[in-house]
Amino acid sequence: xxxxxxxxxxxxxxxxxxxxxxxxxxxxxxxxxxxxxxxxxxxxxxxxxxxxxxxxxxxxxxxxxxxxxxxxxxxxxxxxxxxxxxxxxxxxxxxxxxxxxxxxxxxxxxxxxxxxxxxxxxxxxxxxxxxxxxxxxxxxxxxxxxxxxxxxxxxxxxxxxxxxxxxxxxxxxxxxxxxxxxxxxxxxxxxxxxxxxxxxxxxxxxxxxxxxxxxxxxxxxxxxxxxxxxxxxxxxxxxxxxxxxxxxxxxxxxxxxxxxxxxxxxxxxxxxxxxxxxxxxxxxxxx
Amino acid sequence: xxxxxxxxxxxxxxxxxxxxxxxxxxxxxxxxxxxxxxxxxxxxxxxxxxxxxxxxxxxxxxxxxxxxxxxxxxxxxxxxxxxxxxxxxxxxxxxxxxxxxxxxxxxxxxxxxxxxxxxxxxxxxxxxxxxxxxxxxxxxxxxxxxxxxxxxxxxxxxxxxxxxxxxxxxxxxxxxxxxxxxxxxxxxxxxxxxxxxxxxxxxxxxxxxxxxxxxxxxxxxxxxxxxxxxxxxxxxxxxxxxxxxxxxxxxxxxxxxxxxxxxxxxxxxxxxxxxxxxxxxxxxxxx
Amino acid sequence: xxxxxxxxxxxxxxxxxxxxxxxxxxxxxxxxxxxxxxxxxxxxxxxxxxxxxxxxxxxxxxxxxxxxxxxxxxxxxxxxxxxxxxxxxxxxxxxxxxxxxxxxxxxxxxxxxxxxxxxxxxxxxxxxxxxxxxxxxxxxxxxxxxxxxxxxxxxxxxxxxxxxxxxxxxxxxxxxxxxxxxxxxxxxxxxxxxxxxxxxxxxxxxxxxxxxxxxxxxxxxxxxxxxxxxxxxxxxxxxxxxxxxxxxxxxxxxxxxxxxxxxxxxxxxxxxxxxxxxxxxxxxxxx
Numbered sequence: 001x002x003x004x005x006x007x008x009x010x011x012x013x014x015x016x017x018x019x020x021x022x023x024x025x026x027x028x029x030x031x032x033x034x035x036x037x038x039x040x041x042x043x044x045x046x047x048x049x050x051x052x053x054x055x056x057x058x059x060x061x062x063x064x065x066x067x068x069x070x071x072x073x074x075x076x077x078x079x080x081x082x083x084x085x086x087x088x089x090x091x092x093x094x095x096x097x098x099x100x101x102x103x104x105x106x107x108x109x110x111x112x113x114x115x116x117x118x119x120x121x122x123x124x125x126x127x128x129x130x131x132x133x134x135x136x137x138x139x140x141x142x143x144x145x146x147x148x149x150x151x152x153x154x155x156x157x158x159x160x161x162x163x164x165x166x167x168x169x170x171x172x173x174x175x176x177x178x179x180x181x182x183x184x185x186x187x188x189x190x191x192x193x194x195x196x197x198x199x200x201x202x203x204x205x206x207x208x209x210x211x212x213x214x215x216x217x218x219x220x221x222x223x224x225x226x227x228x229x230x231x232x233x234x235x236x237x238x239x240x241x242x243x244x245x246x247x248x249x250x251x252x253x254x255x256x257x258x259x260x261x262x263x264x265x266x267x268x269x270x271x272x273x274x275x276x277x278x279x280x281x282x283x284x285x286x287x
Numbered sequence: 288x289x290x291x292x293x294x295x296x297x298x299x300x301x302x303x304x305x306x307x308x309x310x311x312x313x314x315x316x317x318x319x320x321x322x323x324x325x326x327x328x329x330x331x332x333x334x335x336x337x338x339x340x341x342x343x344x345x346x347x348x349x350x351x352x353x354x355x356x357x358x359x360x361x362x363x364x365x366x367x368x369x370x371x372x373x374x375x376x377x378x379x380x381x382x383x384x385x386x387x388x389x390x391x392x393x394x395x396x397x398x399x400x401x402x403x404x405x406x407x408x409x410x411x412x413x414x415x416x417x418x419x420x421x422x423x424x425x426x427x428x429x430x431x432x433x434x435x436x437x438x439x440x441x442x443x444x445x446x447x448x449x450x451x452x453x454x455x456x457x458x459x460x461x462x463x464x465x466x467x468x469x470x471x472x473x474x475x476x477x478x479x480x481x482x483x484x485x486x487x488x489x490x491x492x493x494x495x496x497x498x499x500x501x502x503x504x505x506x507x508x509x510x511x512x513x514x515x516x517x518x519x520x521x522x523x524x525x526x527x528x529x530x531x532x533x534x535x536x537x538x539x540x541x542x543x544x545x546x547x548x549x550x551x552x553x554x555x556x557x558x559x560x561x562x563x564x565x566x567x568x569x570x571x572x573x574x
Numbered sequence: 575x576x577x578x579x580x581x582x583x584x585x586x587x588x589x590x591x592x593x594x595x596x597x598x599x600x601x602x603x604x605x606x607x608x609x610x611x612x613x614x615x616x617x618x619x620x621x622x623x624x625x626x627x628x629x630x631x632x633x634x635x636x637x638x639x640x641x642x643x644x645x646x647x648x649x650x651x652x653x654x655x656x657x658x659x660x661x662x663x664x665x666x667x668x669x670x671x672x673x674x675x676x677x678x679x680x681x682x683x684x685x686x687x688x689x690x691x692x693x694x695x696x697x698x699x700x701x702x703x704x705x706x707x708x709x710x711x712x713x714x715x716x717x718x719x720x721x722x723x724x725x726x727x728x729x730x731x732x733x734x735x736x737x738x739x740x741x742x743x744x745x746x747x748x749x750x751x752x753x754x755x756x757x758x759x760x761x762x763x764x765x766x767x768x769x770x771x772x773x774x775x776x777x778x779x780x781x782x783x784x785x786x787x788x789x790x791x792x793x794x795x796x797x798x799x800x801x802x803x804x805x806x807x808x809x810x811x812x813x814x815x816x817x818x819x820x821x822x823x824x825x826x827x828x829x830x831x832x833x834x835x836x837x838x839x840x841x842x843x844x845x846x847x848x849x850x851x852x853x854x855x856x857x858x859x860x861x
Contacts, residue, residue, distance in 0.1 A: 011411075039409070122613070124585075142735060145742035145753070149436035149723035161429060161483075168432035169508035179432070196735075221743035298698075326696070436723035448716060448770075455719035456795035466719070 001032045003184045005064030005073050007158035008040035013060055015162055018080040019212075020183060021057065024098045026075030026207030029108045030066065037067040045076065045096040054086045059096050075207060102206035104232045109205075125199030129231065136228040138197040144189050146181055148218040155182040176215060183212040190224035198226065205234075288319045290471045292351030292360050294445035295327035300347055302449055305367040306499075307470060308344065311385045313362030313494030316395045317353065324354040332363065332383040341373045346383050362494060389493035391519045412486030416518065423515040425484040431476050433468055435505040442469040463502060470499040477511035485513065575606045577758045579638030579647050581732035582614035587634055589736055592654040593786075594757060595631065598672045600649030600781030603682045604640065611641040619650065619670040628660045633670050649781060676780035678806045683779075699773030703805065710802040712771040718763050720755055722792040729756040750789060757786040764798035772800065779808075 014020055032038065046059030057078050064073040076098055120126045155165045163170055164180045171179050187210065194201070216222065301307055319325065333346030344365050351360040363385055407413045442452045450457055451467045458466050474497065481488070503509065588594055606612065620633030631652050638647040650672055694700045729739045737744055738754045745753050761784065768775070790796065 142737065143741035143743050145722075145726075145740060147434075147436070147721075147723040147726070148432075149434040149440075149721070150726065152432075152434070152437065153440075153723075153727075163429065166432060167430035167508055168506070169430050169510075219742070221741055223743075434721075434723070435719075436721040436727075439719075439721070439724065440727075450716065453719060454717035454795055455793070456717050456797075 001028075001038070001064070002026075002073060002075075003154075003158035003160070003182075003188065004038050005040045005062060006184055007155075007160035008038070008064075009042050009060070009062050010160050010162050013042055013058070013062075013077075014079050014081075016081070018055055018082060021078045021080055021211065023207055023210040024076045025061075025102060026073070026210075027102055027106055027108065028073055028204055028206065029071040031110050032066060032072050036072075038064050038072060040064050046078075046094045047091055048093040048095055049083075049089050049091060050080070053083075053089060055080050055082055056091075057081075061096075099208075101208040104234055107205045107234055109234055120200065123200050123202070124195070128200055132228045132231065134228055134230055138194075138226045138228075140190075140193045140196045140198075140224045140226065142193050142196055143221040143223045144193060145221045146185070146189070146216065146218055148179060151181040151185045151218065152179075154185045154188070158182075158184070160184070176217070178217055181216040181218065181220070183216070186212070186216050186222055189222045193222070193224040194226055288315075288325070288351070289313075289360060289362075290441075290445035290447070290469075290475065291325050292327045292349060293471055294442075294447035295325070295351075296329050296347070296349050297447050297449050300329060300345070300349075300364075301366050301368075303368070305342055305369060308365045308367055308498065310494055310497040311363045312348075312389060313360065313497075314389055314393055314395065315360055315491055315493065316358040318397050319353060319359050323359075325351050325359060327351050333365075333381045334378055335380040335382055336370075336376050336378060337367070340370075340376060342367050342369055343378075344368075348383075386495075388495040391521055394492045394521055396521055407487065410487050410489070411482070414484075415487055419515045419518065421515055421517055425481075425513045425515075427477075427480045427483045427485075427511040427513065429480050429483055430508040430510045431480060432508040433472070433476070433503065433505055435466065438468040438472045438505065439466075441472045441475070445469075445471070447471070463504070465504055468503040468505065468507070470503070473499070473503050473509055476509045480509070480511040481513055575602075575612070575638070576600075576647060576649075577728075577732035577734070577756075577762065578612050579614045579636060580758055581729075581734035582612070582638075583616050583634070583636050584734050584736050587616055587632070587636075587651075588653050588655075590655070592629055592656060595652045595654055595785065597781055597784040598650045599635075599676060600647070600784075601676055601680055601682065602647055602778055602780065603645040605684050606640060606646050610646075612638050612646060614638050620652075620668045621665055622667040622669055623657075623663050623665060624654070627657075627663060629654050629656055630665075631655075635670075673782075675782040678808055681779045681808055683808055694774065697774050697776070698769070702774055706802045706805065708802055708804055712768075712800045712802075714767045714770045714772075714798040714800065716767050716770055717795040717797045718767060719795045720759075720763070720790065720792055722753060725755040725759045725792065726753075728759045728762070732756075732758070734758070750791070752791055755790040755792065755794070757790070760786070760790050760796055763796045767796070767798040768800055 040062055042060045042062040044058060045061050047056060048059075049056045057080055059076065059078045061074065061076050063071055066072050076096065120128070152166060155162075160182055162182070164174070165182050166179065168179055171177070191204070327349055329347045329349040331345060332348050333344075335344045335346075337343055344367055346363065346365045348361065348363050350358055353359050363383065407415070439453055442449075447469055449469070451461065452469050453466065455466055458464070478491070614636055616634045616636040618632060619635050621630060622633075623630045631654055633650065633652045635648065635650050637645055640646050650670065694702070726740055729736075734756055736756070738748065739756050740753065742753055745751070765778070
């Protein structure tokens, strides 16, 4: 659903972007069901020129709505784009304030969600909210190798038409000499791989922050790991809660300060992938 | 839908064809919905021996019907096949008469089609029928690179089982040393790419003519361009009309006489693809 | 459906198996429809240590049920796994008794199955149960080349997460230096290819036995052939019957004794694939 909304923003926001820098303040709203029709609207919330005089950063907020007009998703993102007139400057920088993390008060819990008969055996793991500890690191172990067909098929389904993902004829002369995997596909793979260790995380409540720290290409194998950065309870509910309010990072150039030293991706041979920072809502028997 | 009907004709018409030469006089009938069951029937409408004494051309007309027996599609096609007994001849040539273009009177407009609330913003472009000019050429800009998995997956879904698309073990010793992309997949890509420039062409009314002028292989990148060859109004309707009655070409051997000199495909490095000649029905506010 | 049930057993049975040795005594139960939810349960039915002291064979029976608890599939399988403590032994061997073939009495014929209006023309062939002869061999002719994306997409859909199919980063240092195609995908291809020759085999009643005799890799082309080993009638029904009760083979190391000498796979250049031993239920007009 994130990708379907994101995909609709590509022609307006990032079709020719130099880089898709980051996400923050993302909140998932009403659940989306098969048959729903999603629409996306974006507004520019900030602008900042880069020192090179050729590029700048555009901040947007995108909201995805279903056919009833209900909000299914809202998130902020910032993208580096080329200037229409390189060298011409003068626009005062205007950077939107983005929260370090989404407060639990903003989480949207479906009103009819009932976890009384939640079946941990069917879900695949007995670990629940109270079994996770702050600071705990989980290596999700499995790896998924990406082929050109795989990422193009997924990206096409999201109606993301960015040239860098589809057009080898153009990209062979581009920055990397080849097609780049849509970063959202890598996020999805990381989320899917996280099942092995977070099997009961059945709904993502929010995205505090995310960045694509390195490009991913066909032939790469994606691994995922998670760190529990905190545990929250949802106001007014005792049957579920949130885990891992990962602090987002808006420092575009440097490595991620929030990464643990014992990064499993750095151990041994290279393991590529997006450092997808996700946190979800977990069922909880007793608060 | 075209491909599903076409796919069902492969075992009877073109499984072992030397070449799939062309299409003409195609008309799309009742709309097809998920859950419909399509059937295809073909009749041989003409025969012509080739001078080499080994092959000949078979002309067929194929009609696709839904589970109610309503016509969803009808089209003519001609295929080069090997003779059962090379050298034996004597069959007088019989070539069916095919129209230069499908007359607007034959277009099938769904009776319940209502365009009063047609939303150009949701469709993605404000250009309508009256915005296109005869002779206008549109480069659809985007390119789509094809992988082996991509075309086989699509072709398999259409139940087209022709060996040239699936069997590398056999094709490595074949004409090209590799699998050939199903030409209909290339037509579909061209049609999809044409969204960028023809976003409001929501229904193909007819196919006046089409040919596969060069084989396409995995690794190729397909581009598309269109030329508006004419604009027609549909008798009895004022809210929509047809564009681009592309003259079909039945000269099997030569290059396409109808191609403009400034063929975008010829500019710069090779851009492969089928020269899909499509024309659709466009919404029109005032006639 | 077989693969969906099988896929759910992977984390418990074969995620780290050395080899998936064989299947037997498989019976298909109630039909499965879109929207059904399948669950899988397995029980260990036997154990046998291998002479090397490092591995052993585990026999399991797996049953797949729909959301009503009805049995959709049951089958036995045996897998070679590493010992938790190599060298430690002493467990007395316990090998479950498995039938040479599933008796017709155990076939599950859907109670509402009515073949009065069965349409051989729509099915694609006029050959029915009475047209097949014991000992008849059918070369299904067509070949299907497998790409990495193809088998991973299929295997992912079945939620089979075994590393050997998905993780090139690990497998490049593995036994074969590359990913192995999920054997069930090869079985499915063989079953699909068998349409050309067994078009009226609309339901698989049982799997008497099956083995993966050689690994399959991306780039391989799969062919299929069948031998009619017998024809059975279903007790109480006169309108259909079973064909080809292929004797299963539990001799893990050797070649298949049941294979005919004129194995089409051995003729000419290498044709890879699983020797899928399937038998189905065929419509029959008069018994």
